[in-house]
Amino acid sequence: MAPGENNLRTLLATMHPTLDPTTYIFLTTTQPLSSLPLAALQPQLIAHEAEGTTIVTTEALATAHGFTEPVFACQKISLTVHSSLEAIGLIATITNRLKDYGISTNVVSGFFHDHLYVPVARAEDAMRALGELTSEARGV
Secondary structure: OOOOOOHHHHHHHHHOOEEOOOOOOEEEOOHHHHHOOOOOOOOOOOEEEOEEEEEEEEHHHHOOOOOOEEEEEEEEEEEEOOOOOOOOOOOHHHHHHHHHHOOOOOOOOOOOOOEEEHHHHHHHHHHHHHHHHHHHHHHH
């Protein structure tokens, strides 16, 4: 299997961001992972930290399973370019551009793609900012 693209200009020119219309939330729990209804929560992300476990799931699933203190209602933007896990500068360039627009973002890198969680109210603005980056990298 190919390790993915490393060239920053190529990554930016071909990243084709896609916006998932679903509202996601971040929640945290100190419950043991084995006691959580993970199959029902369908987590997008699980991160273990000393203070607790962070789970990213849909707002609807979190509410349906009794998690009443969700944080950061957001939408997911996936960069549909196979970026290398060793690519240098892609996330920095993207988050710097979103910073210029006052858009917070939480980034997750999967094996094949990078995913940005941005506030629901700013998702379309984030898509425009990413479109600008792509156009600039293409020289358009």
